Amino acid sequence: MAVFGTVFMPEMAITTFENDTWSETKFVSSESIPMHPGAHVLHYSSTCFEGLKAFRHDDGGIYVFRMDQNLNRFEQSSQLLNLPAIDKAQVEQMILSIVGQYASDVPEPPGSMYIRPTHVGTEASIGKAAAPSLTSLLYVLLSPVGDYFTGGAKPLRLLLDETGMRCAPHMGMIKSGGNYASALGPILAARSEVQADQILFCPNGDVQETGAANFILIDGNEVITKTLDSSFLHGVTRSSILTLAADLGMTVSERNISVDELLERAAKPGVEAALSGTAAVLTPVGTFIHNDKEYQVGNGEAGPTTQKLRQALNDIQWGKAPDKHNWLVKVK
Numbered sequence: 001m002a003v004f005g006t007v008f009m010p011e012m013a014i015t016t017f018e019n020d021t022w023s024e025t026k027f028v029s030s031e032s033i034p035m036h037p038g039a040h041v042l043h044y045s046s047t048c049f050e051g052l053k054a055f056r057h058d059d060g061g062i063y064v065f066r067m068d069q070n071l072n073r074f075e076q077s078s079q080l081l082n083l084p085a086i087d088k089a090q091v092e093q094m095i096l097s098i099v100g101q102y103a104s105d106v107p108e109p110p111g112s113m114y115i116r117p118t119h120v121g122t123e124a125s126i127g128k129a130a131a132p133s134l135t136s137l138l139y140v141l142l143s144p145v146g147d148y149f150t151g152g153a154k155p156l157r158l159l160l161d162e163t164g165m166r167c168a169p170h171m172g173m174i175k176s177g178g179n180y181a182s183a184l185g186p187i188l189a190a191r192s193e194v195q196a197d198q199i200l201f202c203p204n205g206d207v208q209e210t211g212a213a214n215f216i217l218i219d220g221n222e223v224i225t226k227t228l229d230s231s232f233l234h235g236v237t238r239s240s241i242l243t244l245a246a247d248l249g250m251t252v253s254e255r256n257i258s259v260d261e262l263l264e265r266a267a268k269p270g271v272e273a274a275l276s277g278t279a280a281v282l283t284p285v286g287t288f289i290h291n292d293k294e295y296q297v298g299n300g301e302a303g304p305t306t307q308k309l310r311q312a313l314n315d316i317q318w319g320k321a322p323d324k325h326n327w328l329v330k331v332k
């Protein structure tokens with residue numbers, strides 16, 4: 001299978017915002033978009049996106065997972081970036097139409113169709129460094145993806161960074177390109193200097209998230225993760241895993257965790273750590289790196305509770321367990 005995110009369906013759904021209105025949805029080639037070189041997004045990063053998935057069930061049905069949550073976050077990101085307000089009903093239809101068009105290309109589990117709605121400011125004005133774009137482009141791009149874990153889920157090495165930040169704190173809950181650009185330099189440095197896979201950003205000792213995933217600590221029957229605030233991205237996977245943990249009778253604690261507490265707990269038997277996100281679902285963490293010391297999490301291997309929670313989520317997504325929370329929307 002090709003590298004994640006490098007294969008695209010030939011067409012996408014698209015709409016433009018001009019004169020205070022959204023155009024009718026069109027279906028166009030996904031090879032290129034028309035854009036002025038002075039477009040607002042190219043200079044002042046007026047851009048946000050979403051990531052969600054459609055799954056194929058054994059009966060041949062195609063289902064999108066928690067689309068309402070992604071639409072709400074897309075609306076919020078657009079609003080916080082002062083982009084034109086999206087029309088959620090239209091974007092929902094765009095997602096359902098384009099996934100429906102490519103229903104036969106949705107891979108079998110463990111694969112899925114990754115859906116990437118994207119919204120960018122297009123006004124041709126390099127004078128608008130401190131003013132919003134009055135026009136925008138919104139499209140829904142599709143990328144069939146395979147199992148993120150071919151070769152097994154190798155536990156990750158995370159560098160705990162207490163001095164840096166992933167992004168400016170008031171940008172944390174916006175799914176916006178600039179935030180990834182902001183985190184890239186530190187992540188590349190952590191890879192080459194201490195062979196870390198990711199940085200777990202912990203500004204002033206407050207355990208937050210990595211560059212593109214939320215962080216979850218498991219201690220026996222308790223699942224602990226940072227309580228929601230505006231400094232980090234509110235993952236749909238995070239919320240789903242917490243719900244499933246509660247369904248399984250686990251104690252769910254949404255509260256702040258300090259680096260000290262994290263390192264103290266890491267060595268205890270029965271402790272597990274994981275990253276949550278749509279692409280990889282739940283990825284086990286095996287090692288923390290802090291001030292040139294390495295701390296193994298539990299026994300350093302993928303833990304049983306991480307695997308159990310990931311399976312519980314996959315079972316719903318793949319139609320193997322009842323969809324008790326009405327998370328799936330049937331496309332066709």
Ligand SMILES: *Cc1c(COP(=O)(O)O)cnc(C)c1O
Nearest residue numbers: 212213214233235236237277278
């Ligand atoms: C997308 C993303 C997540 C995970 O969100 P999901 O809705 O679970 O996919 C977490 N953190 C960041 C910074 C992200 O961009």
